[in-house]
Amino acid sequence: MSETNTNASTETEAKAEPQTAEPQKQTQADQNAEKLSTYETALRKIFKLADGEELGDIDGKLTELEAEHEKLISATKDKLITASLNALDGYNTKLLARLIDKSKITVDENGNITGLEEAVKAVSDEFPAVIKKEAAKKPFVAINPAQQTSTSQTMNDLIRSHR
Structure with a gap:
């Protein structure tokens, strides 16, 4: 009878292991799928792709972005x-x-x-x-030059005489 109990307990343990291993595998698969989704979203954002577009040749797109970056710099x-x-x-x-x-x-x-x-x-x-050369500056001409002695001239007369 002890043999049947031992066999029964072994069968119970064997059945229990797959049940606990199966949920662990499922959780690991879910975690991997979540990471994959996160990385894919990041790549779509980097490469400026819409949700429906395929990632395609990542190396080619990366080369294009690097060339564009160097051009801007x-x-x-x-x-x-x-x-x-x-x-x-x-x-x-x-x-x-x-x-x-x-x-x-x-x-x-x-x-x-x-x-x-x-x-x-x-x-x-x-x-x-x-090299720019300094332009010759015109000399300053006074409105009332010293050579004119008439004090009765108006400002308009002085301006007309210097034209």
Whole structure:
């Protein structure tokens, strides 16, 4: 009789294990499905896809996004360099912007520009036309010059005489 009790208890244990293992497998599968859904949602948001669209070639899309990112960074750096060139006094900035070698100018992550002064000097040495020449200032002419002695002239007469 003890053998039948042992067999019966073994059968009961064997039946009990699959019942507890099955819910654990199901919970693990549910957790994995939830993680998958979370990651898929994140990828859709990153790649700007609608809910019905397939993810497709993730590497290709990632390469496209990286190229777009580099293009935006390059454009931002160019605008920063152009703004720095426009801030320079004494130079024809339009001509300087066309002649300067921008490959020698670097912009770090904080927006600091290095190599600008050297590049400007190199261009101004090679092309002196980029340096603005001071325009000759017209001398100041008094409204009532000392050579006129008449005090009865009106302001209109003085202006007409200097035309």
